[in-house]
Amino acid sequence: MKYKILIVDDSELTRKIMTKTLSMTCLDIGEFIYASNGREALKKLDENWIDIVFADINMPVMNGIEMIEKMHEDGILKTVPVVMVSTDGSQARIEELKMKGIRAYIRKPFKPELVRDVVNDLLGEK
Amino acid sequence: MKNIEREQINKVIGDVFMQFPFMFAEPIERDEIEEVVGPIYRAIMVFHGDFSGKIEILLPKEVGVELTKNLLSDEFDEQVVPEREVVDSIKELANVICGHSLTTLFGEERIFNVDPPIVSNVTQKEWLDSLVSDDAFYFLVDDTPMFLEFKHCNEGV
Ligand SMILES: [Mg+2]
Secondary structure (H helix, E strand, C coil), rough: CCHHHHHHHECCCHHHHHHHHHHHHCCCCCEEEEEHHHHHHHHHHHHHCEEEEEECCCCCCCHHHHHHHHHCCCCCCHHHCEEEECCCCCCCCHHHHHHHCCCEEEEEEEEHHCCCCCCCCHEECC | CCCHHHHHHHHHHHHHHCCCCCCCECCCCHCCCCCCCCCEEEEEEEEEEEEECCCCEEEEEHHHHHHHHHHHHHHHHHCCHHHHHHHHHHHHHHHHHHHHHHHHCCCCCCCEECCEEEEEECHHHHHHHHHHHHHHEEEEECCEEEEEEEEEEEECC
């Protein structure tokens, strides 16, 4: 099964880095879809069947936390795994995010192997 | 700034440059800094929390261009790197440096809120003027000088 991956970040550069990193892995990726804030991401989630979301926290219009809160109000969207990607290393902040419903946290900078393991962990056949 | 903090920051910068854009950043003394030609950028990051303060980074455009090329490899091999991409790369670098400096200095149990980085151009005079601060760190990044200043106080904001 080819994965459809949604990358949500207000920085075009970060979206490119994320795409490049994911492309360097052996993951079977069918399509990348992009959004520059939470609201745009919700629209993309509505229009597409997304397997996994990689999202930034700080974004204008709607940040990553508000986005995940909105996703959890929807019976279907709340089943789509969200991986938060940020430079923050605070364990307290990461715990807070996990309580909100994120499935994994990746701290920047990251290696392709870590991203691959996270995807396999969340989507891989058990 | 205490010596131990200086060592920690030097390590953070070295590690970040090594892991992120695969560049080599080596701490140097102020008097080893040579004149810089061409445009210079400044990135400022302000943080709030149990400690509040700011991180200021000054770096020649040359470093920013190299940074962008390394981050996006293949995309700009032989071409001129657009200004916007350079500014975005500097913002991303500042974000990573700030995130890692905060946990290294204050531990993983504290929560900080960091404002988005602000990047602007500085003049040669501003570059020279900033080189006198006692809180400053100096690095050679792939043979080009870079300046970083870290200021914090104990009061939360
Ligand atoms: Mg952002």
